Amino acid sequence: MTTQGTVLSGTGGVWRVLLATGESVDASLRGRLKKQEEQGSTPRVSLGHASRAPETSLKLAVGDEVDVEPDASGAAWSISAIHPRRSKLARRAPGRAIGERVVVANIDQVVVVFAAANPDPHPRMLDRFLVIAESNSLSARIVVNKCDLVAEAGARRIFGDYEKAGYPVHYTSVVTGNGLEELRETVQGRVSALSGPSGVGKSSLMNALFPGLNLRVGAISESVNKGRHTTVGALLYPLPGGGFVADTPGLREVGLWGISMREVAACFPELLPYLDNCRFADCTHLVEPGCAVREAVNAGDVSKARWESYAKLRDELSSAPAAGR
Numbered sequence: 366m367t368t369q370g371t372v373l374s375g376t377g378g379v380w381r382v383l384l385a386t387g388e389s390v391d392a393s394l395r396g397r398l399k400k401q402e403e404q405g406s407t408p409r410v411s412l413g414h415a416s417r418a419p420e421t422s423l424k425l426a427v428g429d430e431v432d433v434e435p436d437a438s439g440a441a442w443s444i445s446a447i448h449p450r451r452s453k454l455a456r457r458a459p460g461r462a463i464g465e466r467v468v469v470a471n472i473d474q475v476v477v478v479f480a481a482a483n484p485d486p487h488p489r490m491l492d493r494f495l496v497i498a499e500s501n502s503l504s505a506r507i508v509v510n511k512c513d514l515v516a517e518a519g520a521r522r523i524f525g526d527y528e529k530a531g532y533p534v535h536y537t538s539v540v541t542g543n544g545l546e547e548l549r550e551t552v553q554g555r556v557s558a559l560s561g562p563s564g565v566g567k568s569s570l571m572n573a574l575f576p577g578l579n580l581r582v583g584a585i586s587e588s589v590n591k592g593r594h595t596t597v598g599a600l601l602y603p604l605p606g607g608g609f610v611a612d613t614p615g616l617r618e619v620g621l622w623g624i625s626m627r628e629v630a631a632c633f634p635e636l637l638p639y640l641d642n643c644r645f646a647d648c649t650h651l652v653e654p655g656c657a658v659r660e661a662v663n664a665g666d667v668s669k670a671r672w673e674s675y676a677k678l679r680d681e682l683s684s685a686p687a688a689g690r
């Protein structure tokens with residue numbers, strides 16, 4: 366009997382799958398799918414999704430919706446089909462492999478958590494997270510946690526540029542409970558990729574939102590230290606009442622691969638209204654005369670700090686090996 370499920374985690378060729386019945390089972394790829402994956406061919410997708418384009422990714426990923434079947438004894442399960450993905454958060458395949466590696470599939474939004482204080486927020490790091498989400502065509506929202514440590518007005522001054530850019534920003538405190546109900550409503554029933562720097566209280570925040578989750582404090586990966594080896598294996602946690610939150614280790618290390626320098630500007634939503642109004646079609650929005658973006662910055666219509674982040678990321682891509690042009 367074939368049952369549909371969602372991949373929660375995977376290690377050593379064994380995948381934890383949450384069935385539609387609510388039961389979780391360990392399953393391995395059926396021989397045909399495993400062989401296709403090892404040979405680098407495209408896995409066959411399940412029937413019943415013919416209206417969607419075939420998935421071209423090579424590897425099964427956390428968040429994938431799959432068909433699983435038990436063996437004759439009912440003791441062992443195998444994955445017989447992988448359904449097409451509606452979205453994905455991807456990175457470059459490791460080593461010398463060609464293509465991409467999907468970190469987590471079928472997510473609805475990226476939730477980036479920063480602290481108002483302790484540790485102090487670093488807006489340019491936040492900009493990187495947001496560009497990664499934009500480049501994957503994923504909606505993003507920002508959570509400013511630990512607002513009990515500072516006056517909310519102070520936090521809003523720091524993060525006001527993001528509200529102006531159109532991002533939903535939630536100001537929360539696990540200590541006081543402020544902002545938690547509104548945030549819970551935006552996460553419940555959806556699949557959210559949760560990330561952010563170390564020490565901002567991601568696990569404590571999730572436990573406060575969903576007491577039945579019982580995440581160990583520090584369980585949400587704290588792996589954004591540049592230069593440190595990080596895994597990209599995600600974990601998907603079912604939420605009480607519906608939905609999932611994906612722990613996406615190394616989201617910062619997903620990086621800006623696959624984004625050309627020209628595309629970086631389009632990953633800053635507040636720049637979009639101005640991009641087609643520059644004097645030169647190939648404007649970099651850095652030094653050219655008649656640049657509508659810089660005119661908007663000078664007029665105060667676009668945040669100068671956000672424009673400076675754009676300039677820095679564009680410069681980073683220009684100096685990277687095989688950077689897009």
